[in-house]
Every structure is written in structure tokens, then in C-alpha cells.
Amino acid sequence: MAPILSSFKDDALIVLDNLADRASRLVNPAVRLGVTGLSRAGKTVFISSLVHNLLNGGRLPVFEPIRSGRVSKVRLQPQPDDAVPRFQYEDHIAALVRDRVWPDSTRAISQLRITLDYESASGWNRMFSPGRLSIDIVDYPGEWLLDLPLLGQDFREFSESTVRRARAGTRATLSREWLALASVSGATVAADEGSARRIAESFTAYLQACKADDRSLSTLPPGRFLMPGDLEGSPALTFSPLPDLPQGRAPKGSLWAMMERRYEAYKTHVVSPFFREHFARLDRQIVLVDALQAINRGQEALSDLEQALADVLACFRPGTNSWLSSLFTRRIDRVLIAATKADHLHHESHDRLERITARLVSRAAERIGMSGAGLEVMALASVRATREATVSHDGHTLPVIVGTPIAGERINGDVFDGERKTAIFPGDLPEDPEVLFEPMNGHRVSKSTEAECAIPELNFVRFRPPPLEETRGGLKLSVPHIRLDRAMQFLLGDRLA
Numbered sequence: 176m177a178p179i180l181s182s183f184k185d186d187a188l189i190v191l192d193n194l195a196d197r198a199s200r201l202v203n204p205a206v207r208l209g210v211t212g213l214s215r216a217g218k219t220v221f222i223s224s225l226v227h228n229l230l231n232g233g234r235l236p237v238f239e240p241i242r243s244g245r246v247s248k249v250r251l252q253p254q255p256d257d258a259v260p261r262f263q264y265e266d267h268i269a270a271l272v273r274d275r276v277w278p279d280s281t282r283a284i285s286q287l288r289i290t291l292d293y294e295s296a297s298g299w300n301r302m303f304s305p306g307r308l309s310i311d312i313v314d315y316p317g318e319w320l321l322d323l324p325l326l327g328q329d330f331r332e333f334s335e336s337t338v339r340r341a342r343a344g345t346r347a348t349l350s351r352e353w354l355a356l357a358s359v360s361g362a363t364v365a366a367d368e369g370s371a372r373r374i375a376e377s378f379t380a381y382l383q384a385c386k387a388d389d390r391s392l393s394t395l396p397p398g399r400f401l402m403p404g405d406l407e408g409s410p411a412l413t414f415s416p417l418p419d420l421p422q423g424r425a426p427k428g429s430l431w432a433m434m435e436r437r438y439e440a441y442k443t444h445v446v447s448p449f450f451r452e453h454f455a456r457l458d459r460q461i462v463l464v465d466a467l468q469a470i471n472r473g474q475e476a477l478s479d480l481e482q483a484l485a486d487v488l489a490c491f492r493p494g495t496n497s498w499l500s501s502l503f504t505r506r507i508d509r510v511l512i513a514a515t516k517a518d519h520l521h522h523e524s525h526d527r528l529e530r531i532t533a534r535l536v537s538r539a540a541e542r543i544g545m546s547g548a549g550l551e552v553m554a555l556a557s558v559r560a561t562r563e564a565t566v567s568h569d570g571h572t573l574p575v576i577v578g579t580p581i582a583g584e585r586i587n588g589d590v591f592d593g594e595r596k597t598a599i600f601p602g603d604l605p606e607d608p609e610v611l612f613e614p615m616n617g618h619r620v621s622k623s624t625e626a627e628c629a630i631p632e633l634n635f636v637r638f639r640p641p642p643l644e645e646t647r648g649g650l651k652l653s654v655p656h657i658r659l660d661r662a663m664q665f666l667l668g669d670r671l672a
């Protein structure tokens with residue numbers, strides 16, 4: 176294994192960055208909160224709602240500094256890093272609150288600083304602390320995080336692990352064309368731009384097919400192949416892992432040598448700067464997971480998500496022997512894994528969603544010694560788009576959720592116009608998470624065991640963001656949520672103590 180990054184240069188840069196951060200914090204205390212998750216997991220909505228609730232005195236009873244009334248002033252301030260795009264809070268919140276549409280997808284890193292003036296809870300601290308904390312929120316794609324392990328893999332290791340996964344399960348069908356093309360060309364043929372591009376395109380098409388596949392499949396690295404941004408078409412993105420590499424080194428002038436060089440360029444120019452400039456400087460991290468979607472898609476999707484989360488967690492708590500641990504004195508000391516969009520379920524199922532999410536990360540957390548302090552799992556909705564109710568049906572009382580389906584959504588052939596409300600029975604999650612993880616349980620054994628064994632059929636409808644309630648005086652309240660305050664308490668509470 177070649178710990179490419181553990182060069183003196185990178186080490187020193189990270190240490191210097193951290194020292195500079197620390198020095199500026201003596202004057203202006205700040206905490207860097209990373210918000211990540213795969214695309215569409217709910218990052219933009221989470222940050223918008225969190226900031227809106229802080230700025231507008233939202234209902235945050237579990238967030239102690241707010242509950243106890245110690246926070247006197249909250250405001251947005253210019254962010255510390257001039258080279259990073261600003262998180263466009265005003266646009267996103269206008270979409271959510273004014274237009275009642277979900278904000279547009281965002282494809283790159285962005286940052287926002289929110290500053291709180293507060294009175295410390297302890298008399299001792301009140302004497303010394305300036306009572307001001309800046310929270311620098313950094314929104315970045317989870318796909319970039321999945322790239323970090325590449326820093327510790329050479330081209331051969333990267334090729335082997337990618338090809339192994341491509342030959343297993345559902346992926347085997349999706350990868351056929353790419354693998355055939357890459358095998359026919361052969362690693363040792365002379366390099367030429369045309370075939371390099373064709374193989375790279377075929378590899379990218381395979382990654383896209385995995386992502387689009389309904390049955391399952393979390394994202395695989397390299398992350399920028401799915402979100403190229405301004406790198407589209409550059410050599411650093413025109414490579415592919417190669418199957419069945421022969422022993423020894425890549426022959427000079429071969430396709431293999433060309434791919435290897437470009438893979439290294441990807442690490443140097445894409446992965447390493449992200450690691451150094453952003454990831455290594457975070458203090459706290461929330462990883463948003465669309466667990467409901469994976470549950471709905473079935474067992475293979477769940478185990479795929481479990482694997483992706485294991486890869487993600489390994490970035491936060493590198494083991495003593497790993498390439499990452501040699502690199503930075505760990506700064507991230509709290510990680511929250513949050514299942515989002517819990518408002519698609521009746522509250523009776525929220526704890527169950529939480530248990531399923533905990534099961535998704537428990538094995539990985541144990542393996543890397545991260546269970547317990549520093550890691551928490553919860554189910555939340557950054558924006559609560561539904562209300563709860565009950566309806567009577569055939570003499571039974573059913574718990575339902577009520578909301579306005581997005582225009583064009585269908586339920587049993589009924590097409591919604593974006594104005595009409597409806598009540599749906601969302602379905603139940605199983606009490607025992609294990610049921611979802613054992614392959615056999617997907618097959619219904621007999622009528623009598625169906626109730627215990629069946630994978631739940633969740634009714635999934637996309638709802639519009641809710642209208643904001645008004646006070647009697649006509650004042651709009653803040654965005655409604657589920658357990659957002661609990662997340663804030665875990666991530667930030669101690670820094671405002």
C-alpha cells in the first residue's frame with residue numbers, strides 16, 4: 176500500500192492549516208460543521224431549515240442553549256473562506272417558504288457562517304468566554320467522501336476492488352459492456368486517446384447505471400465521475416480501472432500506464448485538495464442518509480448502503496494502522512448519522528427508523544471502535560411536510576399522514592395538482608430491524624408468517640413543503656421539523672455550554 180498523501184508536504188500543510196484555524200479561533204471562537212450525504216439525501220434542506228429555525232426563534236425545545244434562553248442574538252456573517260462558494264441560503268429558503276417548492280439540487284461544496292451571541296451556562300465561563308460562537312456550515316457531496324479511501328490505494332488496488340464489486344450481484348449485468356470493452360483492449364496495448372476515452376465513457380456509464388438502478392446500489396468512487404462539475408472532459412476524469420492486470424509494472428507507453436497516470440492525477444488534483452482544505456478542518460459532521468428509500472428498494476439496497484456507510488465511517492475514525500491516521504490529528508470528534516425525511520412516516524415508526532439506521536452502521540462502528548461516545552444515530556425530518564391524523568377504515572383506526580402531494584404525483588391512478596391535500600397510510604416499519612437484513616425474509620414463506628416476515632410496502636409520495644403557520648399577529652413562524660433540535664444539541668450543544 177502506498178500512503179501517497181503522507182508526504183511531509185501534505186502533513187505539514189494540514190498542521191499549518193489547523194494551527195492557523197486555532198489561532199484565529201482564540202479571537203473568534205468557531206466550530207466547523209460538515210454536512211454531507213449522497214445526492215438527494217437532504218443536505219440543502221437540512222441546512223436551510225437549521226438556519227431558518229435559528230434566525231427565526233424556531234421551536235427547538237431539545238436544543239438547550241435556545242430552550243434556556245441563553246442565546247441573545249443570531250445572525251449570518253461573511254464566511255471565512257473566500258474561495259468557497261457561499262451556501263445560497265436566501266434562495267433556498269425563498270423556494271421552501273415562499274414558493275413551497277424544494278430547492279434545486281446543488282452539485283459542489285458551499286459554506287455559510289452563522290454567529291450566535293450567548294451567555295455561558297457556568298458562571299466561571301461567563302467571566303472568561305466572549306460568549307460568541309460562529310458556526311461554519313460546510314455542505315459537500317457525500318460522493319467526495321467516498322473518494323477519500325482512494326488516497327490509500329494504488330491503481331492496482333483500485334482496479335481490483337472496483338472490478339470485484341462490478342462482478343457481483345446486480346452490478347454484474349450493469350458492468351458487462353464496460354468490462355468486455357476493457358478486457359478486449361487489454362491493459363498492455365499501446366495507449367491511445369480514443370480507446371482511453373471509450374473505456375472511460377463506458378466505465379462512467381456503468382457508474383451512472385448503478386446510481387439510476389431501482390433495485391439498489393449506493394454510489395461508488397470515483398465521485399467526480401458522477402458529478403464532474405468544471406472537470407468534465409479533463410484527463411484527470413478520463414480513466415478507468417482495468418480488469419485482471421498482469422503481475423509487474425505497467426509497460427511504458429501502454430494503456431495501463433496511461434490510466435495509472437491519470438488515476439494518480441485524479442488523486443493529486445481532486446481528492447487530495449478536498450481532503451486537505453476541507454475535510455481535515457472539520458470539527459463536527461452530520462451524514463444524512465435516505466434510509467427509507469433503501470428500505471423501500473429491498474435487501475440488496477440496504478446492504479449496499481451499509482457498505483457505503485462503513486466506507487464513510489472509516490474516514491472519520493481511521494484505525495491506528497491506516498493511511499489516514501498518519502496524516503492528521505483527528506479533529507472531528509462527533510459524528511451524527513441521520514435518517515432523513517421521517518415525516519414520510521407516522522411518529523410511531525420514527526423510533527423504528529432510528530433502530531434500522533443504527534443497525535446499518537453498528538457493525539462498521541464496532542469494527543473501527545467508534546461505537547459509543549462520538550457517534551450518534553437518529554431519525555429526523557429537516558422540514559416536516561406532513562401532519563398526522565387517524566382515519567377509520569373497515570372498523571379499524573389507521574394512523575395516516577396528511578400533506579399536499581407535488582403536482583403530478585399519483586396515488587392509485589389519481590393524479591394530484593399540487594394544491595389538493597390527501598391522507599395516506601404510510602405503512603409500518605418492522606419492529607425488529609434484522610428482518611430487513613436477512614435475504615430469506617424477502618420471500619414470503621406462508622400466509623401465517625407473512626405479517627412477521629414481509630418486507631414492508633411503504634407508500635411513498637412526494638409532498639410539497641408545508642405552508643408556514645402564522646401567529647395571531649400575522650407573524651410567520653419558522654419551518655416545522657422533526658427532531659432537528661436533537662441533532663443540534665448533539666452537534667453544537669456543548670460548544671455553547
Ligand SMILES: Nc1nc2c(ncn2[C@@H]2O[C@H](COP(=O)(O)OP(=O)(O)OP(=O)(O)O)[C@@H](O)[C@H]2O)c(=O)[nH]1
Pocket residue numbers: 212213214215216217218219220221277278279280281282316515516517518519555556557558559560637638
Ligand atoms: N418530506 C421531506 N422531504 C425532504 C426532506 N429533506 C429533503 N427532502 C426531499 O429530498 C429532496 C432532496 O433534498 P436536498 O436537500 O435538495 O438534497 P441534497 O442532499 O442537497 O441533494 P443534492 O444537492 O442533489 O446533492 C428534496 O427535493 C425533497 O424532495 C424532509 O425533511 N422532508
Ligand SMILES: [Mg+2]
Pocket residue numbers: 218219220279280281282
Ligand atoms: Mg444540495
